[in-house]
Amino acid sequence: MNNEVVFSQELEVEGGDFVRGGESSCRILEILKELAFSPAIVRRAGIAAYEAEMNIVMYAEQGNLNLTVTPDRIVIVAEDRGPGIEDIDLAMQEGYSTATDEIREMGFGAGMGLPNIKKNSDDMEISSSVGEGTRVQIVIRANHEGTSSEAA
Numbered sequence: 001m002n003n004e005v006v007f008s009q010e011l012e013v014e015g016g017d018f019v020r021g022g023e024s025s026c027r028i029l030e031i032l033k034e035l036a037f038s039p040a041i042v043r044r045a046g047i048a049a050y051e052a053e054m055n056i057v058m059y060a061e062q063g064n065l066n067l068t069v070t071p072d073r074i075v076i077v078a079e080d081r082g083p084g085i086e087d088i089d090l091a092m093q094e095g096y097s098t099a100t101d102e103i104r105e106m107g108f109g110a111g112m113g114l115p116n117i118k119k120n121s122d123d124m125e126i127s128s129s130v131g132e133g134t135r136v137q138i139v140i141r142a143n144h145e146g147t148s149s150e151a152a
């Protein structure tokens, strides 16, 4: 495995900011495109990063997305200061959401974010401390196109 870091960047995410929410994952998408990853890889990373970013926007106070790229893999770590997650197994279930009515009116809160991160990553690790914050690590292997039938 080649662990040489070819690119790394930290992007801020502000809790409650639904106007700029999505910008950091959009930047990650652009960076990965510029680094010439295949569209399938870029799409998977973009979806996972977006879901992690919006969870910070929706539920946390402040956080960041940390992108690290090596020749073999894309690693995105989403870390926040916020309420944390009491029951991670429950939060990982499809359809489970604690989104408020206000958030649902904006079209979020389907409870598919964490399951979608898992689906689109080769490895996902989530840890959380109630009252402190949450950390989601997303790994996507660069030589792995996923199961999508779309052209790479």
Ligand SMILES: Nc1ncnc2c1ncn2[C@@H]1O[C@H](COP(=O)(O)OP(=O)(O)O)[C@@H](O)[C@H]1O
Residues within 6 Å of the ligand: 051, 055, 056, 058, 059, 060, 080, 082, 083, 084, 085, 091, 092, 096, 097, 098, 099, 108, 109, 110, 111, 112, 113, 114, 115, 134
């Ligand atoms: N960063 C986070 N901080 C606190 N709670 C979170 C965070 N991310 C997810 N959660 C909790 O996990 C639940 C499920 O998240 P997710 O699958 O993304 O669905 P949704 O965002 O639609 O609610 C959320 O409703 C929330 O209770």
Ligand SMILES: [Mg+2]
Residues within 6 Å of the ligand: 051, 054, 055, 109, 111, 112, 113, 114
């Ligand atoms: Mg979500």
